[in-house]
Amino acid sequence: MNSNKKFTIMIAGVITVVIFWIGWVSSNPKDEKAMASFISVEKLLNDKMKKRTKLGGLVKDGSIIISETNYLDCSFVLKEGAAELKVKYDRSRPDLFKDGAEVIITGQYLDGTFYADELQTKCASRYEGDLRDESSYKLTEIET
Amino acid sequence: MTPIAGAVALNLAFGFSILSIICLFIFTLNEDKRLFLTGQRLSLGISFFVFLSTFILWYQLIISNFDIDYVARYTSIETPFIYKISALWAGQSGSLLFWLFILSIFATITVLQNQSKHHGLMPWVIISLSIIQLFFLILTNFVTNPFMPTDADFVVANGNGLNPLLQNVTMAIHPPTLYLGYVGFSVPFAFAISALMNRDTSTLWIQSIRRWTLVAWLFLSSGIILGGWWAYQELGWGGYWAWDPVENASFMPWLTATAFLHSIIIQEKKDMLRIWNMALIILTFTLCIFGTFLTRSGVMSSVHSFTASSLGPIFLIFVFLILIISFSLMYLRKSELRSEKRMESFTSRESGFLFNNLVFVVMCFAVFWGTLFPVISETVRGTKITVGPPFFNQINVPIGLILLALTGVGPLLAWRNTSKQSLIKNFTFPILSGLIAAIIFLFIGFRGSVVISFSLSVFVLATISTEFKRGISARTKKFNESIFKALFAMVSKNRSRYGGYIVHVGIVFMFVGFTGHAFDKEKEFSLTKGQSDHVAGYEFTLLKLSETERPNHYAWISDIRVTDNKGEYVTNLYPEKRIYFHKNPDVNRRQPHSELDIYSTLNKDIYSIFSAVDNENGVVFIKIMVNPLVRWVWIGGYILVIGTMIALWPRKD
Amino acid sequence: MDYIRDYSLVFIFFVLPIIFVIQPLFLKKINDFENQMDLSSLKRKKRLLYRQIKELEMEFDIGNINQKDLETSRKELKVEVSEVITKINANKI
Known part of the structure; x- marks a missing residue:
């Protein structure tokens, strides 16, 4: 050879x-945290998936409840389309987490509640979105 | 100058790029020197107009002309001056213009530097560069034009302002550094294509791009390190690398470029691996474009990416075109690329380089696989499976350790074949030191990959010192010099070689830092004034909570005293909770931000994050992480830069 | 006055570059610059070859190549250098 x-x-x-x-x-x-399947809230609720999953959606307005005894304990409702899901999360929350924020959470579903151990917020709309805020105004509005 | 001039300059650059391609192409057919001169000047012209339009956009950003959509989106009147400058690369269209700007600087340097050199290669080099410029000119002219005016029915009184996360000096430098690296590989790529077109794939093109490649590599490496540093200092998750798609996008070309830097040495010395080198540089450049695509297209969700845009398909088409054209060109030239020389032995320098290359490419593939896994699993199985850092760590830790081992083995092998005696002579000391280190580390109580990593580090450092010793003693014997004089003469006469070894030392230190990650500890807790809690043998006591208002934000500052387990004072930490845009009447527009405080020593970092504040009860919520050895990553980074600079330092002839 | 300023700026930034670019097309045929280019690239090649010989000798001193390889490689390189030197001399004349 x-x-x-x-x-x-x-x-x-x-x-x-x-x-x-x-x-x-x-x-x-x-490590079980190495992978998670990204699915819709509706599919999770239908299939009652017990596997580690990743979900995306909006924080329902006014749904954030922070525990009085432990500030880190918090629960909120995740909305994706019409589907809603109760989420518990007990770690420090990102700065941009608030009502209406777009979030991606990872964790497990158990008896009607989703226990998340990762919570990411998506980029604030202020920086990529609309210029039509209080510092701008419509030309037509001034003229009338 | 009005913004119109900027748009016109971009149009002209577009036209010039087409003309330059045509002009030089005709020159390659009819060899009329006048056409070559014109083509060269057209290429300079493209760059000139790109510079002009970039400066106009910068000027508009500085004077806050909110009639331009881009200016209104990324700056406001209050934005500090340097962030108005850096806003050029804060958004999509601006950053594409900025890419083009850097490419034009490089193209200009290449053209001017080689006016009297590489006569045969230059026409195709310029054509290739013009084609790349043309691609970005199409994007900035017709897809996302940075000079687009603000929607006509709005008067923007003040712009949006730059994201506070980006208002950070590192963040102002990190993207340009990375871009300099990405774009830098265009030049070696252009030379490679030109070598293929000219059917001259011997060592000439390699010699002319060595320095370029090294410069681009230096920028890419420091860009990656700066990005890690920024994430560590600003993002507040306590790490510097998350295997985020965009981070991976910069790491992949780094891997292939590093492989390329090693394998061109063999082509230069032995005229082997021609095909391999060609493939590597093509791959590196493609990965650079692909990296820009991942960053800019929003295909992957990541901290870096911009909202989804129309750029994705265009970039993908460009990536595929580059791959198809370059590799079919290689196929057409396969007879020229074949070299007669063959590897002769496994225990030779050549084979050491070959295997190091193989491992680099394999690692690149592993990262690529993980990055695209969600996309792959979605198309194949219908479910989108995302992969996290544990996945990448599990795959890459063993590969990285093999690479570390090869870093040590390679330099001790002789060219062509290493005799048994010299194998024994060269390897006894390093292997012994590695083994002794392993025993000591096991005795201390370390286990698993930690021991392997630490003792391999010792092994590699031992081989590098052997290399220096061998070189010095050869000189002292031959010229009868003192040790220091010999060291100095040796390094300055063989800069790329010994600069390379110093880079290796830097890499070893970085590995030591990475290994420290295995010992990270973290804890979240709440404190009121005077209360304390423990993490990893340290005690944290809240001394004071104060509030203050600064020009562009409002801040709560906690004053935390840190003492060690003997009760001795270590330091005070002052993490802050800030609210940017705090004067905005709309609460949702205000932006909270945690400014961390880090106490850093060679041994470990104590990393504090102010998660939240409960104003009424005076409670602060703190997250503390104790991260051992992180400093060594940055120290390794500095050494890497110094080593590369030594290798790059021009020598007098 | 604004007119004058605008027109002169347009002239400087847009018309001049175009003139600069098309100027070579009006030159007569260019011949001699090829030789110059060849000469400088030959000189460069000579330097590189000399450097390679030196590096080879160093590798030998360190012990990274054996005597036989040193001899053969050095011979090859020397032949190449002499070819380059002959070419340079031919070019000068």
Whole structure:
């Protein structure tokens, strides 16, 4: 066997091992937090999924309740379309978390409540959205 | 100058880029030198108009001309001057213009530097660069024009202002640094394409782009490190790397570029791996464009991405075009790319480099896989499965450790073949030190990958010092020099080589810092004045809660005393809770922000976040993290930059 | 006065660059610059080859290549250098 062939086999070997490794980790991650399926609130409620899932939606206005004894304990209602879901979360909340905020949460569903252990807020609309706030006004409004 | 002039300049640059491509293309057919000169000047012209329009946009940002949509969106009258400047890369259309701006600087340097060099390569180099410019000119002219006026029925009295998270000096430098890296790879890529077009794939093109590649690599590396530093200082989740799609997007070209930097050494010295090098630089550039795409298109949800836009498909088409054209070109030139020389032995420098390259590329693939996993799983299985940091860590930790080991092994192997005696001679000391270190670490009580990582670090440092020792003793023997003189002469005569070793030292230190992550501790708790709580052997006592109003925000400041387990004073931490736009009558428009405070030592960082305040009862909610060895990541970063600078330092001939 | 300012700015920023760009098209044929280019790239090549020989010797001193490899590689490089030097001399004349 010449050296060139040896190298080819060696390289192929390395690549195969790594592909198996990646495939193995993808199918059996060590840490349950490694993967979560992103599904809709409606599907979660219909299927009563117990697996770790990721949900997106809006915080229902006025639904945020912060526990009086422990400030970190909080619950709110997540709205996605017509579907609503009660969520409990007991870690420090991001700065932009408030009524109407768009959030992505990760956690598990159990007996009607979703226990989230990760909560991300999406970028504040102020920075990407509309210019039509109090500092702007319609031209037509001034003229009339 | 009016904004119209900026838009016109962009139009002209667009026209010039098409003309320059045509002009130089005709030159490659008929060899009329006048056409070459014109093409060169057209290329300078593109850059000139891009500079002009960039400066006009900057001027509009500075004078707060809110008739321009971009200015109104990303700045306000109160925005401090330097953030008005940095607003150029805060939004989508501006950052594309900024990409183009940097590309034009590089194109100008390339054209001017090579006026009398690389006569054969230059036409295609300029054509390739013009094509890349053309792509970004199409985007800025027709898709998202930064000079677009504000909607006609509105008068904007004041703009939105820049996101407070971006009002941070690091954040003002991080994107340009990263961009300099991304864009920098356009030049080596252009040379590669030109080498293929000219059927000259020997070492000439490699020699002309080595420095460029290193410069781009330096910017990309420091951009990535600065990004981590910013996340650590500002975002308040206590880490510097989250395997976020956009972070991955900058890491992937870094991996292939690092592989490329190593494998061109072999092509230069041994004329091997031509195909491989070509493929690597094409891949690196494609990944740079893909990175820009991930950042700008909003395909992936991430802290970085902008709201979904029409850019996605256009970028994807460009990425595919680059891949298809470059690789079919390589296919057409496959006979020229084949080199006669072959690897001879596993225990040779060449094979060491080859395997290091393989591991880099494989790691890049792993990161790519994880980044696109949600997309892949959605198309294949119909459910979108998102992957988090544990996934990436599990995959990449072993690969990273193998890479670390190869960093040590490679330099000790001889070219072509290493004899048994020299293998034993070179490896005895490093392997022994690694083993002794491993025993000590096990004895201390470390386990698993921590031990492997620490002892490999010792091993690599030992090999690097052996390398320095061998070089010095060779010189002292030959020229009878003193050790210091020999060291100095050796480094200055072989800058890229010893600069490279110093970069390796930096990487080892960074690995030490990464390993510290295994010992992170965190806790969240509430405190009233005088109360205290414990985390990882430290005691935290709230001494005072004060309030203050500053020009653009309102702040609560807690004063926390930290003492260690013997009761000795360590430091005071002052994390803040701020409300930006606090004067805004609409409560929802006010923006809270936690300003953290970090006490940092070589051993560990104490990281404090002011999560919330309960005003009525005077309660503060604090999150404390104790992160060992984080400092070493930044120290490693500095060493990496210094090493690269040594390698780059021009030498007198 | 604004007119004059505007027109002169337009002239400086937009008309001049265009003139600069099309000027070479009106030149007569250019011949000699190719030789110059070749000469400088040959000189560069010579420098690089000399550097490679030095590096090779250093690798040998450190012990990264054996005597035989040193001899053969050095010979190859020297042949290349002499070819380049002949070309440079031919060009000068």
